[in-house]
Amino acid sequence: GQQLNQSPQSMFIQEGEDVSMNCTSSSIFNTWLWYKQDPGEGPVLLIALYKAGELTSNGRLTAQFGITRKDSFLNISASIPSDVGIYFCAGLASNTGKLIFGQGTTLQVKP
Amino acid sequence: DSGVTQTPKHLITATGQRVTLRCSPRSGDLSVYWYQQSLDQGLQFLIQYYNGEERAKGNILERFSAQQFPDLHSELNLSSLELGDSALYFCASSKDSHLNYGYTFGSGTRLTVV
Numbered sequence: 159g160q161q162l163n164q165s166p167q168s169m170f171i172q173e174g175e176d177v178s179m180n181c182t183s184s185s186i187f188n189t190w191l192w193y194k195q196d197p198g199e200g201p202v203l204l205i206a207l208y209k210a211g212e213l214t215s216n217g218r219l220t221a222q223f224g225i226t227r228k229d230s231f232l233n234i235s236a237s238i239p240s241d242v243g244i245y246f247c248a249g250l251a252s253n254t255g256k257l258i259f260g261q262g263t264t265l266q267v268k269p
Numbered sequence: 270d271s272g273v274t275q276t277p278k279h280l281i282t283a284t285g286q287r288v289t290l291r292c293s294p295r296s297g298d299l300s301v302y303w304y305q306q307s308l309d310q311g312l313q314f315l316i317q318y319y320n321g322e323e324r325a326k327g328n329i330l331e332r333f334s335a336q337q338f339p340d341l342h343s344e345l346n347l348s349s350l351e352l353g354d355s356a357l358y359f360c361a362s363s364k365d366s367h368l369n370y371g372y373t374f375g376s377g378t379r380l381t382v383v
Contacts (some may be wrong), residue, residue: 191372194376198376198377199376199377200273200359200361200372200374200375200376200377201312201359202271202374203372204282227383246311246312248312256314256325256327257302257314257372258314259311259312259314260303260311261311262311262312265291
């Protein structure tokens with residue numbers, strides 16, 4: 159079935175560093191979403207991308223919808239301790255209309 | 270507060286039992302989605318309802334069922350529970366069935382089967 163390959167699986171970085179994570183698939187997606195999940199909470203939408211090539215920012219976060227529509231990346235600049243959490247990519251499959259989630263990237267930030 | 274309310278927050282039950290998880294979507298949202306999150310499986314889509322009707326089905330076991338009521342709240346019923354059903358169960362809602370506005374997730378129900 160369709161799946162998203164999200165990498166890296168986990169990251170441990172120093173406060174102030176930039177972070178980059180990505181999702182790839184062999185399938186085409188119409189929409190890419192990036193979520194963050196804090197412990198004990200549900201995922202919260204960070205950025206939504208609706209068009210191939212689209213580059214969108216939300217504060218220190220920047221995400222891009224790949225030109226091929228098969229990938230997306232999320233960058234976090236100047237990381238801070240509250241960036242800690244699990245980041246999920248999600249793609250809306252063009253043929254099924256279902257939202258597929260990546261396995262998540264666990265981010266830890268050392269003060 | 271995301272506006273999506275899930276109850277209960279925690280549930281501990283024995284194998285073979287049946288439980289019901291409840292979700293109230295955000296005001297104005299017509300679609301409700303159920304997801305299961307376990308440690309090794311990530312977020313797995315179970316089922317979607319739109320305005321009371323089943324709209325899409327994912328990897329939902331036959332022992333599980335769901336419904337959406339006229340007031341748009343939804344219930345996920347899990348029966349003949351097994352140890353492997355222990356997971357976080359999330360409900361999400363959206364305005365329509367086409368993801369134009371993204372999903373809003375609730376805080377989840379943590380189910381522990383012992």
